[in-house]
Amino acid sequence: MDPSQPSSDLAQSPFKSVIGTNYSPSTAEAAIIKSLLVEPQRERARLESEMRRIQALLEKTKEYIEAHQSLISPIRQLPSETLAEIFLWCLPADALPVRNVKQAPLLFTTICRAWRVVALSTPRLWSSLHIYLPQHLTIDELFQRRAGISRWLERSGSLPLFISLHGRTSLVSTPTEFRIAGSSVKDNMMYLIRLLMEFGDRIMDLSLSLSPRDFLLFDELSPPQFPALISLSIRDANLHEGSYGHLHENDPREMSLTSLLQRMPRLQKLQLKDFSNHTISAHTLGVRSLTSLDLSGASAPFAVTINIVQALDLLSQTPWLQFLKMSIMLRLSGTDQVSPLPNVHLEHLEELRIGFSTSTVRPRTDAQARMISLFTRIQCPSLKKLSVTWQGWLISEIPFRGLPLCSLEFLELHLLMEAEVLFECLALLTNVKTLQLRTGKYRSEFGNNNTCALQNTHLLAMTLSAENTTPLCPRLENFHFVDKLGRGLEALSTAALTNFIASRKGTLQYCDLFFTKVPGFTEGELDCLRELKQEGMKIRIHGAKSYPVMKLDAPDVGMVPWRQHRAVRPSFSISDMEGANGTDVII
Structure with a gap:
């Protein structure tokens, strides 16, 4: 080349x-x-x-x-009103907006001048706000935060406000942390509360997550009235953040909300959660205008748990309730034994959710009698939804028989009944559309036991067939069954389950079954269930994955903490993604 x-x-x-x-x-x-x-x-x-x-x-x-x-660009052709409506749809659906330029609505002010003008001139974007007050703010940082909050709320014009405030002055570990740049944490809280009170006449929905001493401060600084307030939610911020030391410190041992609630003439919805058992005086919660009362929480001592006498006394003060959720302590006291129980008429009550705390009452008949005594004193002809939770003694009599069971559309039972009692209960549910049953532990003379109340006989009685033309729960549309203790497969056969679901084709819309062990459905049964699902019925049958047995053979065994080699045992929740191993979805 x-x-x-x-x-x-x-x-x-x-x-x-x-x-x-x-x-x-x-x-x-x-x-x-x-x-x-x-x-x-x-x-x-x-x-x-x-x-x-x-x-x-x-x-x-x-x-x-x-x-x-x-x-x-088409978006430039949008009228300002349409663009503002789009902005509103971008606000968080399950929480209040926060002061973060990476999230709506502040995000819209950083895109361009035109968007900023539209955002700032749309009051509905600024009518809700979650506020967090950390303990470490200096006085300059506090003033900057107050100025930002003030500008935010001023942009809302004259609209009603939805406010959430979280902060606490309790459990400040050292004097240095308590006083920063000449301003105490308590002073910071006072400044912020006073700022919110400037807008107090427009607050319609208020959520307070404070330490007990801060609730007293809020009460002290509040205006004579909250004329627009309709919904109030309060929570102990210390308990919410996992700090229990305040129960033994200088925080008030008992709080009265009478003074605060009396300044809310239009209050309709009240929720209390994450409070110690002795922090809230139950008799101070009675507000005649309430239509919703939620004393939610896990169980004592970190929930607003009241006894039967207190519950009936409270309900007698709230005749307009439509929704009620509370936790009842069944333990007998000297006052309970001599106090006459009044009848309470709740004409408008549509949803009732009651959880009974595990009681030391002996014997079983006493605990059951206390439950029956509560339900028989409550008259609620409009009741449509009922939820009852109790992990105590095995129930031998329907405790809520006095309620209008024939008109119930929703029933959730997280308690254990004897098979005959559950059968009797189901026979009374002529209009129920949603039925939720959960297995659980129950007490006996021999300790705690596990069992499944739902039996094949119940499923057979609920199965529509030529021999059974009038099955139990004839209007059932949604069926949920959760077996978290592994007893369901001992009491139920896959054939009975399949026949029940197939017989309700056309009326049963949703069926969700959870087992701690994967049920052994036959191929024929699985084909039947799959065909029903393809035809439109929403079916989910799932079981917890087995806990893996690990054989340690890693080269770093002995060099790192043992827990790094261990898998986390799944919690067997109904969620498919719960726990380290999740669940196996069968259908």
């Missing part, structure tokens, strides 16, 4: 036979190679220069096109 005619084609190189090998060229061959590369290197430099010129021209053309295309 003539070296004066260089080519960039490897196939034409005089050294093509040795390219890609370990061949070492001689001095003369190296000189030839260098001469071969002169012209290609010059050509590469020319091409790279041309590429840079074309790339610059491409970027300039692209910038020109995009700049002009943006002028005719």
Whole structure:
């Protein structure tokens, strides 16, 4: 090949036979190679220069096109009212907005001038806000935060406000942390509460997550009235953050909400959660205008748990309730034994959720009698939804028989009844549309036991067939069964389950079954259930995955903490993703 005619084609190189090998060229061959590369290197430099010129021209053309295309973008043609409506749909659906420029609505003020103008002139974007007051703020940081909150709420114009406040002055560990730049944490809380009180006449929905001493401060600084307040939710911030030391410190042992609630003439919804058992005086919660009362929580001592006498006394003060959720302590006291139990008429009550705390009452009949005494004193002719939870003694009599069971549309039972009692209960549910049953532990003379109240006989009685033309729960549309203790498969057969579900084709819309062990359905049963699902019935049958037995053979065993080698045991929740191993979805 003539070296004066260089080519960039490897196939034409005089050294093509040795390219890609370990061949070492001689001095003369190296000189030839260098001469071969002169012209290609010059050509590469020319091409790279041309590429840079074309790339610059491409970027300039692209910038020109995009700049002009943006002028005719459809979003520019949207009226300001439509754009504002889109902004409103971007607000969080399950929480209040926060002061974060990466989230709506503040995000909209950083995009462009036009969007900023629309956002700032849309009061509904600024009518709700969650506020957090940390303990470490300096006085300058506090003033900046107060100014930002004030501007936010002022933009809401005259609209009703939805406010959430979380902060606590309790459990400040050291005096240095308690006093920063001449301003105490308590002073910071006072400044912030006073700021909110400037907008107090417009607050419609208020959520307070404070330490007990801060509730007293809030009460002290509150205006004579909250004329627009309809919903109030309060929570002990110390308990919510897992700090229990305040129960033994200087925080008030008991709080009265009478003074605060009396200044809320329009209050309809009241929720209390995460409070110690002795923090809230139950008799101070009675507000005649309430339509919803939620004393939610886990169980004593970190929930607002009241006894039967207190519960009936409270309900007698709230005749307009439509929703009620509370936890009842069944333990007998001297006062309970002598106090007459009044009848309470709740004409408008539509949903009742009651959880009974595990009681030390002996024997079983006493605990059951206390439950019956509560339900028989409550008259609620409009009741549509009922939920009862108790992990105590096995129930031998329907405790809520006095309620209008024939008109119930929703029933959730997280308690254990004797099979005959559950059968009797189901027979009374002539209009129920949603039935939720959960297994649980129960007490006996021999300790705690596990069992499943739902039996094959119940499923057979609920199965529509030629022999059973009037099954139990004839209007059932949603069926949920949760076996978290592994006893369901001992009491229920897959055939009975399949026959029940198949017989309700056309009326049963949703069926959710959870077992701690994967049920052994036959292929025929699975095919039947899959066909029902394809035809539109929403079916989910799932079981917890087995806990894996780990054989340790990692090279770092003995060098790292043992817990790093251990898997977390699943909690067997109804969620498919709960726990380290999740659940196996069968259908």
